[in-house]
Amino acid sequence: MSEAETTASPTGRFRASSVGTSHAISIFAGIVFWGWLTTRWLNDWVLARLGIGPGAGENFVPREPFDAAAGSAIEAAERFSIGGLPFEWLNSLLETAGVAVLGWLGALLDTAGVAVGIAPALAGAAWYTILLTVISIALGFSIAVPLAVIRVYGGPLKWPALAYTELIRGTPLIAQLFVLYYGLPLAVWLQDTTLIGYGTIPEQAFWIAIIGFTINGSAYQAEYIRGALESVDEGQLTAARALGLSQIDGIRYVVLPQTLRYAIPAWTNELVYLLKYSSLAGFITVPELYNVASDIANSTFEFTAIFGLLAVVYLGLVLTATNIMSRVESYVAIPGIGAVEGRQQGDS
Amino acid sequence: MDPAAFLSTVSWVAAGELSPLLVESIWSMLGEDWQFVLRNADYLLGGVVITIVLTITSILLGILLGFPAGAIEVYGSGYSKAAVRNLGILFRGTPILVIMLYMFFVMPIEYLLGPLNTLIGGIDLLLGPTPFTAPEEIGGAFFAATLALGLRSAAYQSQIFRGALSSIDDGQMEAARSIGMSRLVALRYVIVPQALRRSVPGFQNEFTIVLKDTSIAFAIGLGELLKRSDDLFIQQTTAILEIMLFASLIYFVLTFSTNRTLDFVDNRFAIPGESS
Amino acid sequence: MTDSQIDRSSRTDRGTDAEPSPLLRIEDLRKSYGDEEVLRGVDLEIERGDVEVLVGPSGSGKSTLLRCVNRLTEVDGGHIYLGDVDVCAPDTDPNEIRQQIGMVFQDINLFAHLTARENVMLGLRRVKGMDKEPALERAEEELDRVGLGDQVDSYPAQLSGGQKQRVGIARALAMDPELMLFDEPTSALDPELSNGVLDVMSKLVADGMTMLVVTHEMRFARGGATGITFLDKGEVVERGPPEQLFENPEKERTAEFFQSISHE
Numbered sequence: 070m071s072e073a074e075t076t077a078s079p080t081g082r083f084r085a086s087s088v089g090t091s092h093a094i095s096i097f098a099g100i101v102f103w104g105w106l107t108t109r110w111l112n113d114w115v116l117a118r119l120g121i122g123p124g125a126g127e128n129f130v131p132r133e134p135f136d137a138a139a140g141s142a143i144e145a146a147e148r149f150s151i152g153g154l155p156f157e158w159l160n161s162l163l164e165t166a167g168v169a170v171l172g173w174l175g176a177l178l179d180t181a182g183v184a185v186g187i188a189p190a191l192a193g194a195a196w197y198t199i200l201l202t203v204i205s206i207a208l209g210f211s212i213a214v215p216l217a218v219i220r221v222y223g224g225p226l227k228w229p230a231l232a233y234t235e236l237i238r239g240t241p242l243i244a245q246l247f248v249l250y251y252g253l254p255l256a257v258w259l260q261d262t263t264l265i266g267y268g269t270i271p272e273q274a275f276w277i278a279i280i281g282f283t284i285n286g287s288a289y290q291a292e293y294i295r296g297a298l299e300s301v302d303e304g305q306l307t308a309a310r311a312l313g314l315s316q317i318d319g320i321r322y323v324v325l326p327q328t329l330r331y332a333i334p335a336w337t338n339e340l341v342y343l344l345k346y347s348s349l350a351g352f353i354t355v356p357e358l359y360n361v362a363s364d365i366a367n368s369t370f371e372f373t374a375i376f377g378l379l380a381v382v383y384l385g386l387v388l389t390a391t392n393i394m395s396r397v398e399s400y401v402a403i404p405g406i407g408a409v410e411g412r413q414q415g416d417s
Numbered sequence: 418m419d420p421a422a423f424l425s426t427v428s429w430v431a432a433g434e435l436s437p438l439l440v441e442s443i444w445s446m447l448g449e450d451w452q453f454v455l456r457n458a459d460y461l462l463g464g465v466v467i468t469i470v471l472t473i474t475s476i477l478l479g480i481l482l483g484f485p486a487g488a489i490e491v492y493g494s495g496y497s498k499a500a501v502r503n504l505g506i507l508f509r510g511t512p513i514l515v516i517m518l519y520m521f522f523v524m525p526i527e528y529l530l531g532p533l534n535t536l537i538g539g540i541d542l543l544l545g546p547t548p549f550t551a552p553e554e555i556g557g558a559f560f561a562a563t564l565a566l567g568l569r570s571a572a573y574q575s576q577i578f579r580g581a582l583s584s585i586d587d588g589q590m591e592a593a594r595s596i597g598m599s600r601l602v603a604l605r606y607v608i609v610p611q612a613l614r615r616s617v618p619g620f621q622n623e624f625t626i627v628l629k630d631t632s633i634a635f636a637i638g639l640g641e642l643l644k645r646s647d648d649l650f651i652q653q654t655t656a657i658l659e660i661m662l663f664a665s666l667i668y669f670v671l672t673f674s675t676n677r678t679l680d681f682v683d684n685r686f687a688i689p690g691e692s693s
Numbered sequence: 694m695t696d697s698q699i700d701r702s703s704r705t706d707r708g709t710d711a712e713p714s715p716l717l718r719i720e721d722l723r724k725s726y727g728d729e730e731v732l733r734g735v736d737l738e739i740e741r742g743d744v745e746v747l748v749g750p751s752g753s754g755k756s757t758l759l760r761c762v763n764r765l766t767e768v769d770g771g772h773i774y775l776g777d778v779d780v781c782a783p784d785t786d787p788n789e790i791r792q793q794i795g796m797v798f799q800d801i802n803l804f805a806h807l808t809a810r811e812n813v814m815l816g817l818r819r820v821k822g823m824d825k826e827p828a829l830e831r832a833e834e835e836l837d838r839v840g841l842g843d844q845v846d847s848y849p850a851q852l853s854g855g856q857k858q859r860v861g862i863a864r865a866l867a868m869d870p871e872l873m874l875f876d877e878p879t880s881a882l883d884p885e886l887s888n889g890v891l892d893v894m895s896k897l898v899a900d901g902m903t904m905l906v907v908t909h910e911m912r913f914a915r916g917g918a919t920g921i922t923f924l925d926k927g928e929v930v931e932r933g934p935p936e937q938l939f940e941n942p943e944k945e946r947t948a949e950f951f952q953s954i955s956h957e
Contacts, residue, residue: 239669241629244643244661251650252658345512349633359514372522380511380519387510588802592861595763596816596868597792606819611806688806689848 209286478567483574795865855886
């Protein structure tokens with residue numbers, strides 16, 4: 070083997086120098102984001118019942134000061150003028166600059182006002198989004214692993230499994246949700262169950278969404294767990310069986326542990342995917358982030374601010390998820406075991 | 418005659434000619450709801466045309482922006498690289514629904530749309546004497562949907578292309594430079610041709626995703642397949658299951674045929690001897 | 694390949710050569726990777742028509758040295774002259790230099806998406822600007838010279854390791870270089886496949902090509918080299934004709950090294 074010499078990769082150097090500040094910023098942002106969410110949840114569910122604090126759904130910070138400040142900034146922008154400077158062009162230049170700055174400041178304060186106003190509602194909705202995602206992906210995973218094993222080792226059972234995955238992956242998620250919610254009498258059945266909708270347990274629409282996401286997620290997860298299964302060398306199972314392990318035990322103790330590590334990047338993509346597509350549950354009346362934000366926007370018409378903030382919240386959730394998963398990946402990493410692509414390639 | 422009506426006419430004529438009695442008996446076996454769906458099939462197929470056109474325009478926008486972005490992420494430096502990375506994270510981290518609503522309700526797309534429609538009008542004039550026609554004008558919803566799907570697709574395609582570029586062995590660039598090629602020439606004739614071929618599987622995946630996500634455009638009122646299914650649902654709510662199943666079947670046929678076509682393309686352009 | 698001497702009788706005798714200055718002159722070459730100094734002041738001179746073989750343990754800097762000569766790696770100190778041109782000068786165009794220096798890699802590095810013929814043609818068309826027809830003819834000529842005239846349409850993945858390396862040699866030769874660099878060309882190949890490559894290299898020696906070869910193939914070194922340089926830890930330990938280094942090395946380290954290889 071010859072001496073391994075390559076010029077040092079320039080991207081490596083770049084990444085090293087920028088990691089310091091961007092790392093600090095993202096940690097700070099993360100703390101702010103999750104700090105807000107957890108305080109809000111704590112307030113709404115625990116403190117409010119105990120009578121402490123402003124009460125469930127009420128703002129921590131009142132909105133009025135922001136609106137007032139925004140108002141005065143915009144007024145000042147309209148009345149802004151500079152006189153008395155020797156040159157006319159200098160006057161108008163400074164005037165335009167001043168108007169622009171004040172106008173921008175006004176818009177910023179206005180957005181802040183909107184943010185403060187809708188924050189409680191968004192936090193509550195974020196809880197639904199997170200719950201929806203986490204439960205669906207966990208359930209989907211428990212279906213996907215056996216499904217993938219059947220696809221690879223299952224003999225004649227391969228074909229129904231294949232049909233299932235192809236059909237689910239070949240049709241839009243939203244159509245599947247519609248079929249489940251409007252098309253099948255699931256909604257009625259669930260509603261009749263006394264537990265659903267009682268107290269803190271969410272409405273039936275939520276559970277139908279869970280079913281829909283679980284089924285959809287299971288098909289995709291099965292696909293790349295299958296890919297990961299196939300990348301594990303055949304010799305591994307052969308060696309296991311040579312020791313006397315049965316096929317099932319061989320799969321369970323030798324093949325799957327390696328498979329699951331291969332599948333982590335793909336699985337992270339699935340998590341992010343579900344986080345984003347949970348927005349579709351809004352169409353079957355689940356009060357998750359998109360639904361809540363859209364309702365507010367349709368009554369106040371502050372589309373820009375609201376959708377902008379909505380995007381920020383989703384980004385916060387997505388980036389947190391990818392962060393956690395890359396830590397998990399490092400934690401369980403075994404040298405020499407690589408990766409499989411997931412639903413969509415990419416880092417987020 | 419528009420394609421949707423043509424398709425359904427042909428299928429009905431064929432069915433009628435082949436066996437009138439058979440058709441009669443099948444027709445009466447289907448419930449009222451299925452009859453409703455099949456009667457309105459041409460309306461739905463019109464939606465399919467929009468779905469397909471939307472997919473193609475979005476994918477094209479995605480390629481146009483995504484591939485250069487991927488190259489910048491691998492070979493660029495400084496601000497351009499950071500800008501591409503951050504825009505990518507933004508578009509990959511926000512739900513497509515939110516992006517679409519943003520494009521429709523918030524972005525001042527009229528500024529782009531106006532000139533674009535004038536351009537279309539111009540093309541229509543040029544094409545006047547020929548049997549081809551350009552679409553009369555591009556609706557706001559269609560434009561917003563294309564922008565949304567296209568930009569998001571570009572963000573993902575940049576990752577696909579980036580991965581493919583990075584997977585090319587360093588030795589290829591070395592060998593190219595050793596015979597006197599500049600980096601740019603080497604990229605053009607040695608690296609990119611190989612990277613394009615390696616991008617096909619990821620591209621296949623992306624195409625399917627965009628195809629299915631056109632359904633989200635129903636939220637901004639675009640008359641693609643899902644929206645039209647919804648319209649029918651409003652007309653006859655009992656038929657919802659049949660409508661949705663029919664629409665899902667159409668989607669499945671579309672994704673299936675697209676995947677097989679791209680498989681064919683993959684095999685045709687694959688480098689002989691190399692397994693994917 | 695036989696152990697016997699490669700026929701060098703057809704080569705131009707250096708004594709009657711009108712050009713007295715060396716083709717390649719390396720002076721006090723230094724290169725570090727981070728804290729690690731890989732080349733510590735290497736001096737080397739090669740006349741036109743020489744076949745210089747570089748030997749040494751791994752990590753001694755042989756490959757780095759080669760890559761500095763065609764400036765694939767930038768040097769940290771010292772000079773490299775190809776004829777009169779300072780290779781490392783900032784105003785020297787590396788692409789121009791590389792057209793005069795051919796390189797053959799241990800990893801072969803054939804362009805995977807092109808046939809053998811197209812691999813050889815690429816440099817001719819896109820660097821030298823040749824038209825398609827003449828480039829095609831020249832490519833087929835070169836492939837013929839290395840014995841692959843019947844494989845011109847094959848893709849790299851369809852060729853054996855030895856065949857691929859021979860295409861690699863043809864690709865480098867097609868550029869009409871003054872100097873050929875070989876970076877362990879057979880190390881990645883099975884012994885049987887190496888022979889084809891070594892045969893081609895021996896032919897090149899007989900044709901009078903100036904070559905700088907890094908290799909572990911001692912039979913080639915014994916038979917074809919005009920000089921052997923032993924490099925260890927980035928320094929030239931000993932340099933001289935093959936007979937000297939193999940039979941009668943001046944330095945102890947040299948002797949130790951050759952002893953350790955002969956046990957392989």
